[in-house]
Amino acid sequence: MVALSRSCLVSAQAMEQVESTIFAGGLPVEALMEKAGLRLVQAIERDFALSRYSRIGVLVGPGHNGGDALVVARELLLAGRTVFAYCPRTPAKPLTASHLRYFQSLGGSVSEGEALDGQADLWIDGLFGFGLTRPVTSPYAQIIDRINASGEPIAAIDLPSGLSSDGAVLGTAIRARRTYCLGLWKRGLWQDAALPYLGSAERLDLGIRDSQIQMPIAEHLLLPEMARSYLPLSRPPLAYKYSVGTVLAIAGSHQYSGAPLLVALGARAGGPGMLYLAVPESLPQRLSPELPEAIFYPCPEAANGTIADLPLDLGKFDAVVCGPGLGKIDPKLVERVVGETKGALLLDADALNVLADGLLAALTSRRAPTVLTPHAGEFKRLFGDIDLGDRLTAASEAARRSGAWIVLKGARSVVASPEGSVWVNTGGSSALARGGSGDVLSGLAGALLAQSHNETQKAMLAAVWWHAAAGEWLAGQHTVLGVDPRTLALGLLPFLVAS
Numbered sequence: 140m141v142a143l144s145r146s147c148l149v150s151a152q153a154m155e156q157v158e159s160t161i162f163a164g165g166l167p168v169e170a171l172m173e174k175a176g177l178r179l180v181q182a183i184e185r186d187f188a189l190s191r192y193s194r195i196g197v198l199v200g201p202g203h204n205g206g207d208a209l210v211v212a213r214e215l216l217l218a219g220r221t222v223f224a225y226c227p228r229t230p231a232k233p234l235t236a237s238h239l240r241y242f243q244s245l246g247g248s249v250s251e252g253e254a255l256d257g258q259a260d261l262w263i264d265g266l267f268g269f270g271l272t273r274p275v276t277s278p279y280a281q282i283i284d285r286i287n288a289s290g291e292p293i294a295a296i297d298l299p300s301g302l303s304s305d306g307a308v309l310g311t312a313i314r315a316r317r318t319y320c321l322g323l324w325k326r327g328l329w330q331d332a333a334l335p336y337l338g339s340a341e342r343l344d345l346g347i348r349d350s351q352i353q354m355p356i357a358e359h360l361l362l363p364e365m366a367r368s369y370l371p372l373s374r375p376p377l378a379y380k381y382s383v384g385t386v387l388a389i390a391g392s393h394q395y396s397g398a399p400l401l402v403a404l405g406a407r408a409g410g411p412g413m414l415y416l417a418v419p420e421s422l423p424q425r426l427s428p429e430l431p432e433a434i435f436y437p438c439p440e441a442a443n444g445t446i447a448d449l450p451l452d453l454g455k456f457d458a459v460v461c462g463p464g465l466g467k468i469d470p471k472l473v474e475r476v477v478g479e480t481k482g483a484l485l486l487d488a489d490a491l492n493v494l495a496d497g498l499l500a501a502l503t504s505r506r507a508p509t510v511l512t513p514h515a516g517e518f519k520r521l522f523g524d525i526d527l528g529d530r531l532t533a534a535s536e537a538a539r540r541s542g543a544w545i546v547l548k549g550a551r552s553v554v555a556s557p558e559g560s561v562w563v564n565t566g567g568s569s570a571l572a573r574g575g576s577g578d579v580l581s582g583l584a585g586a587l588l589a590q591s592h593n594e595t596q597k598a599m600l601a602a603v604w605w606h607a608a609a610g611e612w613l614a615g616q617h618t619v620l621g622v623d624p625r626t627l628a629l630g631l632l633p634f635l636v637a638s
């Protein structure tokens with residue numbers, strides 16, 4: 140079991156509660172600040188070859204984030220580095236003020252209003268942490284914009300200043316090279332909106348024990364080691380093809396005649412016992428050479444090249460994937476799929492669009508797990524009144540309303556369970572921002588769902604992690620331009636073997 144402190148995502152308020160538990164337990168705030176500062180110095184020395192920098196500028200804000208920064212500045216000074224503190228306002232918090240005095244007592248130089256340009260070739264951002272409560276204004280906004288514009292690397296303490304701990308960018312924000320989050324992950328760092336500011340992020344452990352995290356935690360990082368531990372799904376020695384998962388994909392149209400192949404290749408990597416494809420009748424002869432193992436249901440076609448009927452029993456599959464490339468299919472067909480599928484049902488792409496209004500009502504009658512995999516556009520059509528500014532809350536609210544699992548795809552995909560848990564994927568690459576990547580995910584997820592006997596959490600967390608991590612891995616080999624959906628699907632298993 141992964142320690143809660145490693146995976147949990149907290150708001151500023153939750154962090155304050157944890158810190159008050161720590162202080163009430165007897166640790167002085169000064170000690171925690173000193174510990175944070177020393178952890179920061181270690182990490183900064185590890186990540187930045189400090190001897191390469193001629194002048195290190197430490198931005199000191201009015202609160203304890205500034206206090207952390209001054210501990211770092213003092214330790215760098217004592218290590219013989221050329222460092223100065225830039226402190227635009229007298230510190231509001233006494234502890235920060237005393238660290239400023241001590242830094243100066245050691246001969247540390249402090250500057251206030253001078254122009255910043257060219258003053259340093261490495262900046263450490265201690266302006267604001269999780270105490271930021273309103274958009275940054277003068278003089279901080281100008282300082283942030285000038286430092287960003289300088290192009291010099293910035294190491295951010297706890298959060299890039301200007302980013303709220305819930306993820307909203309309040310005005311302007313530091314664009315960090317590296318962000319060192321203290322103690323527990325602040326949830327805002329994992330909203331897509333934070334990505335341009337975060338740089339690469341690391342959590343610095345401050346020795347917070349799970350017992351000190353007393354509030355219920357609903358939001359977690361989808362830690363790679365946790366998702367990886369789910370794969371490959373266990374397979375009993377006495378398996379036979381029908382016992383290890385049967386998955387049906389309902390996909391494709393004349394316009395999107397390749398979608399069924401992408402879904403099937405994604406499913407294949409997931410290792411289902413049987414793979415079935417319900418596609419427009421003109422497609423099988425093109426698809427079957429690539430998919431010798433697939434069993435086809437050729438479906439009558441409508442005038443617009445979409446599936447016009449589904450001549451099959453939808454109740455006999457462990458999992459059904461419906462949506463990729465369906466085009467403007469008759470909504471009644473999707474309603475039939477929702478009504479007649481007895482196993483796990485994953486709805487993606489056009490199945491989501493076509494049912495936008497009627498979908499949610501239809502889902503409530505289902506007993507087996509349902510998974511919706513919208514990207515932001517599909518999400519807006521389905522849940523238009525839910526604000527996507529906070530993707531974690533949005534996915535969770537949609538899951539609660541629909542009673543379905545929600546995979547809100549994006550730079551960092553969010554998985555939300557109907558019971559209220561949320562996971563944010565840590566990986567991902569813009570290499571996957573291509574039509575068809577989602578088809579591969581739907582197929583892979585469907586194959587894992589077919590074998591997971593209602594352990595939907597395992598199947599979905601494994602699928603989302605696997606798909607994104609494989610994409611990153613492949614981008615390393617083919618560049619971000621070279622991960623077309625077919626390369627991705629064919630790379631899923633080689634990635635898993637290598638990881």
Ligand SMILES: NC(=O)C1=CN([C@@H]2O[C@H](COP(=O)(O)OP(=O)(O)OC[C@H]3O[C@@H](n4cnc5c(N)ncnc54)[C@H](O)[C@@H]3O)[C@@H](O)[C@H]2O)[C@@H](O)CC1
Binds near residue numbers: 298
């Ligand atoms: N509380 C603690 O014991 C510890 C806190 N830590 C550090 O302290 C930070 C939290 O410290 P604080 O709660 O003092 O707050 P911050 O240092 O994050 O914010 C500074 C102060 O700025 C003020 N402020 C908020 N928004 C502003 C705005 N837009 N313009 C101007 N001023 C604004 C607030 O009054 C706040 O107290 C954490 O992010 C972390 O870096 C760590 O040292 C660990 C120990």
Ligand SMILES: [K+]
Binds near residue numbers: 266267295296299
């Ligand atoms: K900061």
